[in-house]
Amino acid sequence: MASTAAKTKLSLAQRxxxxxxxxxxxxxxxxxxxxxYPALQSLLYSFQEINFLKxxxxxxxxxGNFQKLFADPAFWQAAKNTVIITAxxxxxxxxxxxxxxxxxxxxxxxxxxxxxxxxxxxxxxxxALTISVMYLFIERGxxxxxxxxxxxxxxxxxxxxxxxxxAFVCILVIWKNLGFFVVLFITGLQAISNEIIEASxxxxxxxxxxxxxxxxxxxxxxxxxxxxLSIIWCMQCFDEPYTLARSGxxxxxxxxxxxxxxxxxxxxxFRYFNPGYGSAAAFVIFAVLMLVSVIQRAYSGRSQxxx
Amino acid sequence: xxxIIRMLLxxxxxxxxxxxxxxxxxxxxxPSTSASAxxxxxxxxxxxxxxxxxxxxxxxxxxxxxxxxNTANEKLKDKNIEVVAEYxxxxxxxxxxxxxxIVSGSAPDLIGLNNEGVLELITNGTFxxxxxxxxxxxYDTSKLDAANVNGWKYEGKQYALPLTTTISALAVxxxxxxxAGIAEAPKTMDDLVKAALAVTDKEKGxxxxxxxxxxxxxxxxxxxxxxxxxxxxxxxxxxxxxxxQFIVDLFNKHHVAATPAQLGVNGDTxxxxxxxxxxxxxxxxxxxxxxxxxxxxxxxxxxxxxxxxQKSTLYGWALAMLDSAKxxxxxxxxxxxxxxxxxxxxxxxERGDIPAKTSFxxxxxxxxxxxxxxxxxxxxxxxxxxxxxxxxxKTDLVTGMESxxxxxxxNVNELLEKMATDGYQK
Numbered sequence: 001m002a003s004t005a006a007k008t009k010l011s012l013a014q015r016x017x018x019x020x021x022x023x024x025x026x027x028x029x030x031x032x033x034x035x036x037y038p039a040l041q042s043l044l045y046s047f048q049e050i051n052f053l054k055x056x057x058x059x060x061x062x063x064g065n066f067q068k069l070f071a072d073p074a075f076w077q078a079a080k081n082t083v084i085i086t087a088x089x090x091x092x093x094x095x096x097x098x099x100x101x102x103x104x105x106x107x108x109x110x111x112x113x114x115x116x117x118x119x120x121x122x123x124x125x126x127x128a129l130t131i132s133v134m135y136l137f138i139e140r141g142x143x144x145x146x147x148x149x150x151x152x153x154x155x156x157x158x159x160x161x162x163x164x165x166x167a168f169v170c171i172l173v174i175w176k177n178l179g180f181f182v183v184l185f186i187t188g189l190q191a192i193s194n195e196i197i198e199a200s201x202x203x204x205x206x207x208x209x210x211x212x213x214x215x216x217x218x219x220x221x222x223x224x225x226x227x228x229l230s231i232i233w234c235m236q237c238f239d240e241p242y243t244l245a246r247s248g249x250x251x252x253x254x255x256x257x258x259x260x261x262x263x264x265x266x267x268x269x270f271r272y273f274n275p276g277y278g279s280a281a282a283f284v285i286f287a288v289l290m291l292v293s294v295i296q297r298a299y300s301g302r303s304q305x306x307x
Numbered sequence: 308x309x310x311i312i313r314m315l316l317x318x319x320x321x322x323x324x325x326x327x328x329x330x331x332x333x334x335x336x337x338p339s340t341s342a343s344a345x346x347x348x349x350x351x352x353x354x355x356x357x358x359x360x361x362x363x364x365x366x367x368x369x370x371x372x373x374x375x376x377n378t379a380n381e382k383l384k385d386k387n388i389e390v391v392a393e394y395x396x397x398x399x400x401x402x403x404x405x406x407x408x409i410v411s412g413s414a415p416d417l418i419g420l421n422n423e424g425v426l427e428l429i430t431n432g433t434f435x436x437x438x439x440x441x442x443x444x445x446y447d448t449s450k451l452d453a454a455n456v457n458g459w460k461y462e463g464k465q466y467a468l469p470l471t472t473t474i475s476a477l478a479v480x481x482x483x484x485x486x487a488g489i490a491e492a493p494k495t496m497d498d499l500v501k502a503a504l505a506v507t508d509k510e511k512g513x514x515x516x517x518x519x520x521x522x523x524x525x526x527x528x529x530x531x532x533x534x535x536x537x538x539x540x541x542x543x544x545x546x547x548x549x550x551x552q553f554i555v556d557l558f559n560k561h562h563v564a565a566t567p568a569q570l571g572v573n574g575d576t577x578x579x580x581x582x583x584x585x586x587x588x589x590x591x592x593x594x595x596x597x598x599x600x601x602x603x604x605x606x607x608x609x610x611x612x613x614x615x616x617q618k619s620t621l622y623g624w625a626l627a628m629l630d631s632a633k634x635x636x637x638x639x640x641x642x643x644x645x646x647x648x649x650x651x652x653x654x655x656x657e658r659g660d661i662p663a664k665t666s667f668x669x670x671x672x673x674x675x676x677x678x679x680x681x682x683x684x685x686x687x688x689x690x691x692x693x694x695x696x697x698x699x700x701k702t703d704l705v706t707g708m709e710s711x712x713x714x715x716x717x718n719v720n721e722l723l724e725k726m727a728t729d730g731y732q733k
Contacts, residue, residue: 052733054430118562138571140512160568223624249520249568250702255709255716272402273427303662 013218045279052273065280075281077256078264081166085260086234088170093181093230094223101177101185101213113156115183126239130172134159134244137168159244167256174241177233189215224300232291236286238262261285269278325598355388355634357641359418359626362398367658369394372419379644390641392418409433409631416632417641419622422458422467422690423695425525426538428627429461436464439636440639446646449603451663458690468646469623469663471654471658474525474688476619476681477611478589479595482604483513492607495530496553496614499586503563506585512570513592515563517584518554519575519671520708522693522701523620526535527588528553530689539694542727543720549614551708551719558712561661579606594677595659608677610684619681621688623663703729 010018044064047048080295104114121129136143137158148155158168192215200210216223241258245251251267252259265285268278339549359376360384363369376390383389395401401418407413428434441448447529448456450471459467469673479492491498503515505666518524529535532553534546557564565576575587589608597606611619626645632638652660655671662671662680672679694700707722 008603051431053409053433055427069487135571139569141571157569157571160566160571190519249566249709250705252702252706253520253568253709255714256706265697267702270406271702272696273406273698 018045022176035086038100041283042275042279045276048276048278048281052269052275058276061276065277066284068277069280069284074256074259075261075264078252078259078261080168081257081259082235083238084166085173085237086231089173089177089234090227090230092170092174093177094226096218097181097226098185098216098223101189102215103184104182105189113290115186118182119179121176123246124176126172126176127243129176130240130243133172133175139273157180159258160254162254162257165244165254169237169240169244169258173234176240177230181230184222184226185219185228188219191217194260223299224296228293228296231296232289235289235292236262238266242266319642322627324579343370344690346351346698347608353387355637357388357390357417357632358393358415359400359417359419360393360395360415361388362395362401363392364397371653371658374657375645375647375650378647378649382644382647383640386637386640388637388640390441390645391566402674409629412631414629414631416540416634416638417626418625419470419486419629420467421473422622424691424693424701425459425466425627426693426695427697429697430464430632434466434627435632435635436466437468437628437639437642438465440628440635441465441468441667443636444639444643446639446643450666451646451670452621452623452665452685454621454685454688454690458622459625459627461688467625467627468642468647469625470650470660471624472661472663472685473590473592473623474619474620474621474661474678474681475523475686476591476593476678478587478593478619479607479609480579480582480585480689481519483585485605493586493612496528496608496612499612500557500561500563503557503586504561507563508535509562509632512583513528514584515561515586516557516565517567517575517578517587518557518564519578519587519704520554520712522691522704524588525551525554525704525708526576526620526665526691528622530618531611531616533614533616533618535689536692536694538692539700539731543723546615546620547723551723553614555711556718585624590680591659591661591681594675608681611683617684617687619684619688620691621685622690624660625663632663664732696733697730700726700731703731 045058047060047062048058049061050062052292059193100118104111104118106115134139138144139155139157144153144155144158147153147224154161154163156164158164196214197210205213237260241260241263244258245253251263251271261281262285265278265281268274268281274305318592360643362373365373372392379390387467395404398420401420405414413702425434428623446468449470451469453470455469459465459469473515477493481492483506484490484492484502487502489502489505493499493502493550499516505515507513507515526536529547529550532546532549534543534548536547537544554564554588565578565584570578570581570583572581572583574579575584575589576593576596578584578594578640579589580597580602582602582604588611591608593608608717610617626642628635628642646664648664648667651667652670653666654660654662655667658673659671661682662668668682672682703726704722707717707726711718711722
């Protein structure tokens with residue numbers, strides 16, 4: 001009787017609705033255990049003074065960690081460096097990613113080889129890549145000497161010089177991630193209808209006009225994805241500065257010029273055994289990323305409406 | 308509705324089985340961790356297992372540790388105690404994982420480490436004091452190097468017992484010095500500057516002194532001027548000011564120094580072995596490395612030159628017991644068995660490390676005569692004595708020195724004043 005009553009109570013749409021929840025339940029359960037619970041715990045830590053080695057002595061200090069964080073010059077240095085890495089690398093990744101993808105699509109032969117070539121750094125370990133690239137930027141090496149002659153940039157070991165270390169990190173970030181974004185742009189380019197391209201050719205549009213008036217607007221969703229992903233990845237930059245510290249100095253060497261928000265968070269948690277303060281930093285990073293995502297989504301939604 | 312209930316049940320079963328699988332794989336991935344969850348008291352049959360952990364920088368060190376443990380297991384057979392290893396890829400990794408292991412109750416019983424920054428672990432109660440346990444197992448610490456043993460004491464309590472002794476030295480490329488008309492290795496810091504000025508040729512990428520801006524190397528200059536970190540007290544002392552200023556001057560006044568990173572090499576040993584620097588603060592590990600690399604120049608290890616005093620730094624690699632070890636007596640038995648004559652002989656003969664047991668030092672001296680003159684300074688050597696929050700202290704020191712040297716931001720007095728105000732007590 002009860003099951004008959006339930007059958008009459010739920011409409012087909014409602015049953016689909018419930019079924020949807022049931023299908024996502026397993027992954028939700030896992031996310032609850034492996035993501036939301038630790039995130040909640042971390043949020044609680046951010047309001048406590050804790051020593052990782054003496055967790056039992058944790059004490060609640062309200063917004064103390066956040067107040068200390070915003071007055072900490074090391075945090076602001078890390079934030080500034082992260083913003084610079086993002087501001088330099090994101091446009092470079094978008095522009096070069098698009099140009100490389102566009103040209104790969106334009107070539108008649110060896111597309112797969114080019115794609116593979118550009119994708120190799122993306123699947124290479126950041127540690128290995130950083131160490132390999134470091135050797136190309138040593139004082140009196142080919143690249144620093146060339147850049148010195150052409151642009152007057154000091155001929156120094158780039159990762160070890162306070163004037164060039166952050167630029168070196170940007171180069172690594174771009175080098176490492178470009179291949180992935182090239183693949184995304186290629187996917188976007190392949191989705192553009194050939195009919196539109198052919199029609200523009202019939203109308204006498206030049207190659208440059210086709211790129212500007214057809215390809216770029218058609219790639220807007222892909223570009224949005226590339227922008228948001230590259231911002232998130234740049235904001236999370238860790239492997240490159242961490243690897244640089246292995247050749248001497250501390251994380252952020254030289255003189256804190258390569259510290260990032262994530263290396264700051266890492267140092268607080270795992271080097272200084274201070275998870276309360278580290279969690280506060282993590283939540284600031286999280287809040288900034290959320291804000292960026294929301295702005296990006298809002299902007300992208302509005303652009304699509306216009307389109 | 309029945310369909311929905313069935314789907315719900317299937318979903319729950321899938322989730323449970325995935326969770327169960329991940330739980331199972333975790334247990335399989337860390338068998339020695341689960342052994343240590345029971346601490347030293349956990350038994351396999353009649354055997355008590357003691358878990359020993361450390362960061363492993365290379366295979367040679369792993370082989371040495373396995374030799375120590377195999378020897379210990381032989382000795383402990385009758386007592387039904389067995390030591391098992393749980394390695395971390397590096398000491399850095401060990402410090403990433405260990406706090407979580409302590410919190411979760413799955414930490415090892417014993418760890419091996421050097422005493423460059425252990426005060427934080429002692430004051431936080433991570434390590435247990437060994438004094439009573441040493442008496443209980445009857446281990447004779449008087450046979451070990453007293454200065455080294457004392458380096459592991461805090462407030463009169465012993466927190467670890469050493470296997471190796473390390474004494475700082477100055478590595479000198481005699482070929483470079485002789486080519487510049489200097490016949491003797493420097494005895495004072497003034498000699499060092501003179502020699503460095505004579506050999507530096509930036510056009511050739513050749514520098515007088517390699518200064519690794521790392522707390523170990525920075526401390527050598529401080530100690531040479533009578534300074535020291537004194538657990539965070541009296542940081543802004545005259546000796547510390549002179550020591551740090553000397554380093555700054557090597558870079559910015561005399562222009563004779565370069566860091567390994569600036570030279571594009573991986574650390575000070577490589578910088579020296581490559582012939583890019585004539586001198587660098589060093590340690591006994593240089594002997595084995597330079598012999599292995601078969602460098603094509605004459606080199607020497609000499610005592611750290613005198614600034615205002617001659618002071619080397621002495622420390623060691625030792626075995627410490629975590630306070631969470633369940634069967635502390637068994638864990639102490641393992642320490643005593645690992646600190647065997649066989650282990651010290653292996654260190655002297657196979658590894659080229661200075662054994663902490665003094666009776667094996669003559670063997671080492673015979674095999675590694677390059678270190679003889681340095682070993683003579685052991686009597687007056689000092690310990691690092693970094694403050695409690697050692698890692699934060701190290702970062703501030705290194706970053707501060709890099710700012711002064713490379714960015715001309717601030718000066719050593721300001722840096723030391725700031726560090727003295729902090730004190731790094733927590």
